[in-house]
Amino acid sequence: MKPIDNSWLKQSPYDRFFYFIAPKVDRFKTLLQTVEKLGLNSTAITISGNRHFFIFPQAQKIQRTLAAGNFPFAGLSPYLFTAHYDRVEGSPGANDNSIAVFHLLRAAMELNQRNIDKWIIIFTDKEELTLGENFEIQGSYTLGQKLKTWGIDKARIFNFDACGTGDTFIFSTITDSVLGNNELPNINKLRTEIGQLRNHALDTAHHLRLEKFLLAPTPFSDDIGFLRAGFAAQTITLLPSEEASKYEEVIRKNPEFARLLITGKIKTLPERRLLPTTWKNINTPADNHHRLTPQFYDQIVNFIINLCR
Numbered sequence: 001m002k003p004i005d006n007s008w009l010k011q012s013p014y015d016r017f018f019y020f021i022a023p024k025v026d027r028f029k030t031l032l033q034t035v036e037k038l039g040l041n042s043t044a045i046t047i048s049g050n051r052h053f054f055i056f057p058q059a060q061k062i063q064r065t066l067a068a069g070n071f072p073f074a075g076l077s078p079y080l081f082t083a084h085y086d087r088v089e090g091s092p093g094a095n096d097n098s099i100a101v102f103h104l105l106r107a108a109m110e111l112n113q114r115n116i117d118k119w120i121i122i123f124t125d126k127e128e129l130t131l132g133e134n135f136e137i138q139g140s141y142t143l144g145q146k147l148k149t150w151g152i153d154k155a156r157i158f159n160f161d162a163c164g165t166g167d168t169f170i171f172s173t174i175t176d177s178v179l180g181n182n183e184l185p186n187i188n189k190l191r192t193e194i195g196q197l198r199n200h201a202l203d204t205a206h207h208l209r210l211e212k213f214l215l216a217p218t219p220f221s222d223d224i225g226f227l228r229a230g231f232a233a234q235t236i237t238l239l240p241s242e243e244a245s246k247y248e249e250v251i252r253k254n255p256e257f258a259r260l261l262i263t264g265k266i267k268t269l270p271e272r273r274l275l276p277t278t279w280k281n282i283n284t285p286a287d288n289h290h291r292l293t294p295q296f297y298d299q300i301v302n303f304i305i306n307l308c309r
Contacts, residue, residue: 008294013038013105020101021092021289031085031101031123040108048142050125053085055108057117072120074151079119079308081107082222082233083160084127084139088283094292096282097127099164103297107304116308120155127161127222128283140222144229156197157233158307161221163300164292165278168244169213171201172235175227177217177258186230193232201234204306210299214244216251217258219266219279238300240293243276250274 008014016034020027028044028051035042035053041062042055056062060072072078083100087093104121111119126139135141140159147155175194179187198215205213218237226233239247251257254274260266266275281287 005294008297013109014102017098017102017289021094021098023092027085027087028125034105038105038109040105040112047139047146048137050139050142052125052139052143053123055104055121055123057119058112059117071150071152073118073155075154076118077154077156078152080122080152080155080157081119081160081304081307082122082124082140082157083163084125084222085123086125086128086139088128091283091285092288094289095164095278095287096162097160099292100160100162103163103301103304104160106301110301110305111308114305116305119308120152124222127225135220135225135228138222138225138228140225140233141229144226144231148230153231155231156200157223157226157231158197158201158304159222159226159233159235160237160300160304161218161235162237162278162282164238164297166238166240166243166293167212167296167299168239168241169205169210169300169303170218170237170239170244171198171213171215172218172221172223172237173198173215174217174220174235174258174261175223175233177262178224178227190227190230190232194234197232197234200307201236204303204309207309208303208306210303212241212244214239214248216244216247217261219261220264236303238296239276239278243278247274247276 020030040055041058043062044051044053056072065072081104083104084097085101101123108121124139179191221235223233223235260271266272
């Protein structure tokens with residue numbers, strides 16, 4: 001058997017990754033220390049009991065701006081990249097969602113080096129919901145409400161979730177199914193904005209000449225909370241190509257599969273066997289670093305950066 005190449009764990013910021021997925025670790029404190037070690041322009045803000053990390057371009061005078069009662073990019077349409085940093089108890093959370101956090105940390109470093117601005121990175125709290133909890137207490141829902149009061153209602157939100165295993169980009173269509181069964185305010189506006197975000201993701205994939213990507217429904221993420229708050233958000237995840245091909249066939253043969261994902265019934269129904277193996281492993285002890293595919297990390301970070309082009 002070919003030995004696992006863990007050299008990526010020696011590279012910044014991934015050299016802090018094992019600290020972050022350790023059992024019983026204080027992930028908020030570890031993330032705070034990591035952000036400070038990297039010298040990123042950041043602040044932590046508590047909203048409805050949830051602690052979110054905000055990272056801004058280096059040129060932004062964040063503390064001075066916030067002290068004056070303002071918020072960077074108010075009234076503008078910055079790119080807003082999100083990844084939740086919480087995890088289910090008992091799971092290392094390597095793929096869900098620790099690795100996406102570290103991809104965005106690396107992207108922040110490179111965006112600063114290239115002097116690219118008009119972006120915000122937010123590491124969200126309370127994405128994972130327990131049995132009986134609804135989306136109104138999800139961190140991204142209350143965050144979205146606060147973003148509106150700060151004048152960031154035009155932000156272009158791209159949410160990154162489970163981006164550590166595989167070579168095939170999955171551009172989630174789960175919000176299409178949610179909108180098809182709801183009477184949310186400004187529903188036509190949301191549909192238009194989601195279409196624009198998805199087209200931008202597809203244009204970026206074509207620009208980078210990515211050969212492996214798929215439009216498909218995915219398990220819920222922060223995109224649902226943002227949607228409930230009136231924000232369009234495009235979730236991006238990854239799957240191994242073999243799993244992506246099988247899943248494409250599943251959703252083609254089972255038009256109702258998206259509904260099972262939305263309701264959460266997929267967790268207890270026989271159809272769960274049809275989920276990609278990568279997704280069945282998340283929120284379990286099997287979501288460890290051995291299942292990650294670091295040979296594709298340059299590709300995902302480059303994709304994030306090129307969304308800002």
